[in-house]
Amino acid sequence: MTTSMPADGLYVGLISGTSADGIDAALVRFGAGVSDTGCRLEHGVVVPWDEALRARLVALGQGGDARGLDEIGTLDVQVGEAFARAVRELLAIAGVDARDIVAIGSHGQTIRHRPAGAAYDGAHPFTWQIGDGNVIAERCGIATVADFRRRDVAAGGQGAPLVPAFHAAMLHSSIEDRAVLNLGGIANFTLLPRVGDVRGFDTGPANALLDAWCLRHRGEAFDRDGAFAASGRVDDALLARLLDEPWFTLPPPKSSGREQFHLDWVDARLGGSESAADVQATLLELSAATVANALLAHQPDTRRVLVCGGGVRNPALIARIAARLPNCTVEATDVHGLDADFVEAMAFAWLARQTLSHLPGNVPAVTGARGPRVLGTVYPA
Structure with a gap:
């Protein structure tokens, strides 16, 4: 596995969790001297979901059926657009230019989580987070890392927890x-x-x-x-x-x-x-x-x-x-020293930094994967 030193600077972490109660967006600075841990939250915002979109995502997340490929494709783009708006709002409030951000780490929105185990006995375990990273990168003009969980599942893991x-x-x-x-x-x-x-x-x-x-x-x-x-x-x-x-x-x-x-x-x-x-x-x-x-x-x-x-x-x-x-x-x-409301969003900024540095983001003893893996897909600016 090729490794390099993590890039210091400003990152954005994004997550909307199981509750889907809003998109958490964290502006995080990494680097020696930033703090004892080399990590500091510069700013955080919670951006509400459109209520109709949230209701559909929650229904899908708890086992509801999609109305077809067209709906999934549309939702993938809609969630990507919502995440991009959250980034732009965060940067506007913080007074930071997009050109100063190294990368965005986006968890996406889980619509189905079927790792191997008693809750799913299918032959092909999977996990599915939507929120197209292409859309986020395009709308924000910032390199975006997304789809963190599926590599761990492909390696025999649960894909969770990653934090x-x-x-x-x-x-x-x-x-x-x-x-x-x-x-x-x-x-x-x-x-x-x-x-x-x-x-x-x-x-x-x-x-x-x-x-x-x-x-x-x-x-x-x-x-x-x-x-x-x-x-x-x-x-x-x-x-x-x-x-x-x-x-x-x-x-x-x-x-x-x-x-x-x-x-x-x-x-x-x-x-x-x-x-x-x-x-x-x-x-x-x-x-x-x-x-x-x-x-x-x-x-x-x-x-x-x-x-x-x-x-x-x-x-x-x-x-x-x-x-x-x-x-x-x-x-x-x-x-x-870690704001309890933004720990998970900060973690996905950290995971994006790991990915760009070709460093693993999973803990095999936690997820059950066959070994450490570099996670996520990179969507260049």
């Missing part, structure tokens, strides 16, 4: 076992032992079910501050039925998405007499329980859990996770 390499570079400690917890639509851990290999895996739903249930019953896109959940009580019988899902006991490497955890999955486990508020409280407890159970099973000596993603702003969820992990300090990554 652990970035977490390890930025947040590893030589004096304590740590875990980085991303609370997006799906929750995932990066395990950073004081000594030993980095590991990581999805644990199950974080915000995806909470958001979907809140939208159904409150007409609101998310449960602000966990107030809806706090108005109900955990239904222990329902929680037991939810936790009985076999996926939760699968060993890593594993990953998941809306295809597995969606409202039809919840509805199939309801008794029929539960109040909407009690279901919301139970779904929150499900997220907390699966996170805590996974950490205790795979790195029980963890002393610090560093939280990022949208769920970090849900105090009810954070409180329940902390209650289930009484021997851990649970705190936002902000405390350690």
